[in-house]
Structure formats: structure tokens, C-alpha cells
Amino acid sequence: xxxxxVVEIRDAREPRPxxxxxxxxxxxxxxxSEPQPHLRRLVDLSxxxxxxxxxxxxxxxxxxxxxxxxxxxxxxxxxxxxxxxxFEQCCRAFLASFKIWNTATVGGNLCNALPAGPxxxxxxxxxxxxxxxxxxxxxxxxxxxxxxxxxxxxxxxxGELLRSVTLPARALDCRTAFRQASLYGLGRSxxxxxxxxxxxxxxxxxxxxxxxxxxxxxxxxxxxxAGALRAAIDAAVADDEWFDDIHGLPExxxxxxxxxxxxxxxxxxx
Numbered sequence: 001x002x003x004x005x006v007v008e009i010r011d012a013r014e015p016r017p018x019x020x021x022x023x024x025x026x027x028x029x030x031x032x033s034e035p036q037p038h039l040r041r042l043v044d045l046s047x048x049x050x051x052x053x054x055x056x057x058x059x060x061x062x063x064x065x066x067x068x069x070x071x072x073x074x075x076x077x078x079x080x081x082x083x084x085x086x087f088e089q090c091c092r093a094f095l096a097s098f099k100i101w102n103t104a105t106v107g108g109n110l111c112n113a114l115p116a117g118p119x120x121x122x123x124x125x126x127x128x129x130x131x132x133x134x135x136x137x138x139x140x141x142x143x144x145x146x147x148x149x150x151x152x153x154x155x156x157x158x159g160e161l162l163r164s165v166t167l168p169a170r171a172l173d174c175r176t177a178f179r180q181a182s183l184y185g186l187g188r189s190x191x192x193x194x195x196x197x198x199x200x201x202x203x204x205x206x207x208x209x210x211x212x213x214x215x216x217x218x219x220x221x222x223x224x225x226a227g228a229l230r231a232a233i234d235a236a237v238a239d240d241e242w243f244d245d246i247h248g249l250p251e252x253x254x255x256x257x258x259x260x261x262x263x264x265x266x267x268x269x270x
Contacts, residue, residue: 179263181260
């Protein structure tokens with residue numbers, strides 16, 4: 001898609017005042033996929049040379065917003081943590097061509113805030129925290145589960161930049177259970193549920209994405225009963241928060257969420 005309203009592309013390494021019509025340019029797979037008539041200038045992040053993925057001494061993992069899906073997939077294959085398989089499962093949930101894999105970024109997937117965004121699923125399930133930088137340099141941190149607030153909505157102020165997402169070491173040491181459903185063999189995720197039992201205290205987190213407008217992360221001090229799990233989902237997701245589009249009706253998404261959450265609960269108990 002030619003963005004014929006854009007009159008300038010500037011380097012993000014050269015700070016200039018933010019103005020109406022500006023947008024951050026990461027991989028551009030969404031930005032160039034449809035008309036953006038409100039845009040006048042793109043701020044290109046591709047030359048920032050941020051380290052794509054960095055393992056910190058405390059065991060936490062920081063993923064730059066500009067890290068591509070392909071780069072994250074390659075890195076995770078050599079990652080020696082319990083949660084390593086989840087990275088590839090979520091990368092594969094894109095069901096995208098190699099062109100998208102090598103261009104689309106983790107940050108772009110989060111900032112698009114689509115219910116089916118698999119990087120949202122990955123980072124929310126592993127209790128990720130976003131680092132946001134405002135135009136005046138002020139930094140703040142927001143949990144991924146709170147960053148995405150609805151379909152296409154996120155906690156991001158005008159001109160604010162998503163710099164990276166950090167996954168804590170404790171979450172990376174959890175084994176994971178993954179369930180994903182689509183109406184089509186190569187279709188967008190309609191339901192994606194991830195379970196992460198904590199080996200240290202026996203707690204269990206269940207993260208629901210794709211079927212809901214925003215990521216829902218439920219935490220239980222001990223694996224719940226089937227009834228308690230279902231009740232927790234009902235309490236966390238309002239009737240109008242089940243997503244409704246061509247990829248699945250809300251009733252189907254709710255049913256499959258209950259089913260997959262219960263399957264994960266049983267898997268954890270085994």
C-alpha cells in the first residue's frame with residue numbers, strides 16, 4: 001500500500017518535536033497494509049540498532065520492540081528455560097509467510113493490540129512488562145496484561161514509544177501448556193489459552209487471548225477446581241468482552257475458552 005499522504009520519513013535517532021500526523025515505523029507490515037490517510041510523517045525505528053533480545057544477569061529476558069518474529073524464533077530455539085517451547089508456539093500462531101516473519105516486529109504486534117496478536121499472548125502469559133518512553137524522556141512500565149485495553153486499544157499516549165518488553169526469570173522457569181483454535185486450517189486465532197504453573201509456590205496462571213477483546217490473566221494460588229476456574233473466567237470476562245468477528249462468534253469463543261482452560265487445568269494436575 002502506497003501511503004501517499006506521507007511527505008517525510010525521518011530517522012528515530014535524530015530527535016525532533018512530535019507533531020500531529022506522526023507515527024512510529026517498525027516493520028511496517030500493518031502500516032503499509034491499508035490506507036493511513038491521517039499520517040504525514042513516519043519516524044523510522046529500523047536504524048536504532050537496539051539489541052533484539054537480551055538475557056539479563058538476573059535471568060530476565062528483554063525483547064526489543066524492533067525484534068522481528070523470525071529473530072525471536074531463532075533465539076528461543078537456543079534458550080534453556082522451561083518456557084522456551086511457548087515462544088515457537090506463539091510465533092507459529094501468526095500463520096504468516098516468511099516475508100512477514102522477517103519483517104513484522106514484536107512491538108508492532110503489541111501496539112496493534114489485535115485480540116489475536118500472538119506476541120500479546122506470549123508476553124502476557126509470561127507476565128511481561130512494557131517499557132514506555134514519552135517524548136520528554138519520562139519512562140514508565142506497564143504489565144502487558146494492562147497495556148492492551150481492548151481491540152485495537154492500548155495504554156499508549158500520543159508520541160509515546162514502546163521500547164521493549166521484559167519477561168521475568170521466574171515466569172521463564174515455568175513449564176507451559178498451550179491451546180489454540182481457529183475456524184480455518186490457516187486462519188487467525190479465534191481462541192488462545194496458555195497455562196503457566198509456577199514450580200516454586202504451586203500457583204497457576206491462566207492467560208486468555210484471541211477470544212477476548214483484551215488479554216485476561218487469571219492467577220490462582222493453587223490449581224483451582226473445574227467449577228472455580230469457570231467461575232473465575234465468568235467473573236473476569238464481561239458478556240460484551242467476548243470478541244465477535246468473521247473468525248468466530250462470541251458463543252463459540254466462550255465455549256472453547258472454557259474447554260481449553262479445563263484441559264490445561266487437568267494437564268497441570270497430572
